[in-house]
Amino acid sequence: MFLGAHHFNVEGIYIDPSQHIHNGQNKSIDGRNVQCSIKSDVFADPLPIAKGWEILLDKIASNALYDSGARFDPPKCDEDTRVEVIGEIMDWVNDRDAPQRLLCMTGAARSSKSALQQTISERCAGSKILGSTFFFSSQDPTRNDLSRIVPTIAYQLGQHAPTLQDYIRKAIENDRLIFTKTVRTQMDALIVRPFRQFISNSNSDPGNFPQAVLIDGLDECSGEDNQAELLSSIKDSLLNNDLPFRIFIASRPEWTIRSALNPEPQGYLQQSAYHIQLSDKYDATNDIRRYLRRRIQDIGSRSHDPRARSQSWPRMEDVEKLVAAASGQFVYAATVVKYVSERRSSPVDRLQTVVDWTPKPGQLARPFKALDVLYSGILSAAKELYEAVDTNRARDFLLLLRAHHINHDRRVFNVTYEANTFDEFLNLERGAHEVLVSDLHSLLVFDQHPSFTHIFLEMHFYHRSFAEFLDSETRAESFFVAEMQVRTYVLEAIVQGIIRFSLEPNSTISGSTFEKYALKALVMYSNKGKALGGQQLLALAHGDGWRRFDHMVPKTHFHRPVQAYFLEMINVIMRRLKNELNEPELADALKPYSGKWKGLIEPALAERGGALSTFG
Known part of the structure; x- marks a missing residue:
């Protein structure tokens, strides 16, 4: 079979011009005695061309591809839906000259981000511009961390050009430990350097290479540190190098991506990224x-x-x-x-x-069970992260969240308090509400609303159904907090704040919003004094209690109906001190102040004009 053949190799077997077959073992082939020799550099590492690529194949997450069988029938946008945002994204993908090569799309939980990514993936694939995709999933161990994202992207890019694939293969063979190294190191070794070699050693125009690199569900990558590592690696390795890729990342607006895109203080991606906020910009x-x-x-x-x-x-x-x-x-x-x-x-x-459907105890129908599982999962993770911080361990996450929810809904005498003021009522530091919801930004945020006196920070729910979930014991189950429990908690916090209130002019509390709104809140949450406990009444009456009231009354922002409610509360307190708690002296001590406040309030009640009256 080798007759007339010479100067070629068959899997390492060399045929010389004399038709001797060399395999180094001097054995007979087809009954003929032949002289053979083995080239050690060939057989020492069989099939080297395939080995590096085979190692890579073992490291990829095939489930993360847009057309993976594991994601059969994935969500995508219905015909004639999301037309505006799809058009905007595709225009960005196709604009190779646009300075921002990173697009970050954030949106509330289940606001169709993954459906949009799937739709964009299919459109890019149809247009031959899809470089790679990676769909994170917190439920799939092969695609819920960073270990497989770089190999998976490198594999897909290599599929577009055999020469590029060969450079990636060589990089792996030159460093068999590359997959144990940082994401940034992997990106440099398996994407950046191979692609530069591919461009410099071929006649290919990088502008013709499929440019779309799509990453969905960054928030489903486990661990904020891992999410941050991926974003910073993309910036340092892919954006800071002259590569043709257009990178599209979708995520819930959780802390990692919010801080990276935040304009104040400027996040490290703020200048580099084109940001689409689904919840704010697009009415669906x-x-x-x-x-x-x-x-x-x-x-x-x-x-x-x-x-x-x-x-x-x-x-x-x-x-x-x-x-x-x-x-x-x-x-x-x-x-x-x-x-x-x-x-x-x-x-x-x-x-x-x-x-x-309305939720009722014992109801069998659960049409929103899928939603409830989603909300429960997000709440559970946020609660765990919040209470893991040592300064928050003594705080009840669910109780605080529910308190802000009820305040937002104006359920107590149809009044709501600005978020920072409400934090003061709860004896929390300024801005504590933002820390409270920092891992709930896929469901709610605190928005700024200008009022006629100042900027008003108020809770805003992306999903009305989430607010309904919090209200329903049937749906929320272990995450439910009763409204009466919240009222009792807030009332106790207000009473304690008044007791701690210092009359010293240099006190940090003196001159704060607390002194302007604490008495008004006390009227509301105590139901005009009727809900105050006996110990709370005594604590307010002893010491400088009435002097504190007297200091606050002229500065208090009372809506006009609440002025009358305040006088009613004082009468209730005096009556309860005398008859219920058998403390006539404490009740009598309040009388002079009561007369003074009545003299301030009743003329204001008689006045016509603005809906808001402030004494002083």
Whole structure:
């Protein structure tokens, strides 16, 4: 079979011009005695071309690819939905000359970020510009940390050019420990340097290389330090080098990405990144309306219930109720569709269950179970992170969160307090509310609202359904905090604050917002003195208690109805001290002050004009 052949190798076997076959063992081949020799540099490491790439294949997360079978039927944007934001993203991806080569898209939990990433991935793949994808998932151990992201991206980039693949393979063979090193080192070794070699040693135009690198769910990568390491490595390795990639990252607006993009103080990505904020910039109401109607009609068309196949189903008024309840968030709409699509019952009946559903103890129907699992998971992680900080360990995360929620909802005499003022009521440092919700930014934030006197910081829920979750013991289960428990807690904090209040002019408390609003809050949370406990009454009455009141009254911002409520509270306190606690002397000590305050308040009550009166 080797007759006439010479000067070639067959898997390391060399054929010389005399037709001798050299394998170094002087053995017979096909019955012929031949002289053979082995080249040690060839057989010492068999199949070197494949070895480095095989090592890489063992390190990738195949489940993280946009077209992975493990992600079969992934969420993506419905036809005619999210048109504006999809167009903006694709324009950015295709604009190779734009100075910002990083796009960060943040949005509330389940605000269709992953659906957008999937849609963009498919469009880029169809246009031959998709370089790589990586979809993080906290539930999948192969794609919930950083160990596989660089190998997975390098693998996909290498698939586009055999020469680039060869440079990546050589980098691995030159450093077999590369996968134990930092993400930045891996990026430099397996992406940056191989790509530079590929460009410099070939006639390829880097502008023709598929440029889109898409990373979804940064918040699902375990550990804030790991998230920060990935972002900083992308900046230092991919953005700071002259590479053609356009990198698109989607994440909930949690601390790591917020701090990197924050304009004040300037985050390290603030200048480098183009930032799309789904929750703030894009109104998805019309998209959600189309999505609900189309999906529900499709479910009806496949149902055995003739009511569901009727052209009049679903009723537009029911769709509008669901649109309003969704409050601009696709997660609610997607949860409704999933519940209605259950094949073993009528979609008409299940849709009506959703439209009419209100949580009741012992209720079997759980149309929002998927949402509740989501909210419970986010709350659990936020609670653990908050209470792990030593200065927060004595604080009840759920109780504080619920207190701010009830304050936000104006449930106590239809009054709400600015967030920093409310922190003071709770004896917390200024800005404590931001620390409280720092890991809940996918569900709520504190927004600035200008009032006629100052900027007002107020809690804002991205999901109305999350506020409903907090209100429902049936849904929240172990995360539920009763409203009465909150009122009792806040009232005790206000009483303790008044007792600690210093009349010294140089005191840190004196002159604060506390002295302007504490008495008003006491009126509200004590239900005009009726909810005060006996020990609280005695604590307020002893020592300088009434002098503190007397100092605060002229400076207190009382809405006009509350002025009358304040006088009513003083009468209730005097009556309870005398009759209930058998302390007539303490009650009598209050009388002179009561007369003085009445003289201040009653003329103000008689005045016409502004809704807000301040004494002094």
